[in-house]
Each structure stands twice: as C-alpha cells, then as structure tokens.
Amino acid sequence: MLFFIVYRGCDNIIRRSKTAISVEILRAALGGAKKTHIVYQANLNFEVVNRYLSYLSERGLIEQKDNIYVTTNKGKEFQEIAKELGL
Secondary structure (H helix, E strand, C coil): CCCCEEEECCEEEECCCHHHHHHHHHHHHCCCEHHHHHHHHHHHHHHHHHHHHHHHHCCCEEEEEEEEEEEEEHHHHHHHHHHHCCC
C-alpha cells in the first residue's frame, strides 16, 4: 500500500511515496536529530512524523536516544538500496 503526501506550491503538485518520505526522515537523522529538525528537514508535520518514526522504529531503521533520533545501520542500508532503485 502506497501513501502519498501532496504539496501545493505555485503551480506544482509533488507527491511522495511512503518510501521516499522514509528515506528523507532517515537522511535527516543520519547524524542524530531532534523531532523538530526532522519535521523541517522532511517538510512534514508533527503528526505525520510521529507515525513514520513509530513505523521506522518498529522495523529497526531508526532508534531514539533520549530526545534524539538516529538512523541505524539497517536504516543506512535501506537508504542505499532506495538510492540504487531511484526512490
């Protein structure tokens, strides 16, 4: 099942898949990031980021240390695979 987020800016509509959003969140958390940083970096709202952080955490792609989120090695591998596939 694919989920899309739609952005309306000027005359463009951009749709992102669940995979693309996940990759952006993992990229934002590579060196460790607070939730606020992830929200701004991935251009999402807190509600959506909370759902994705739970989803990614359950799958071992990201982990929380205090209030900092860090991409795990498994998350880094996922990013590389997604990059190779052009996602």
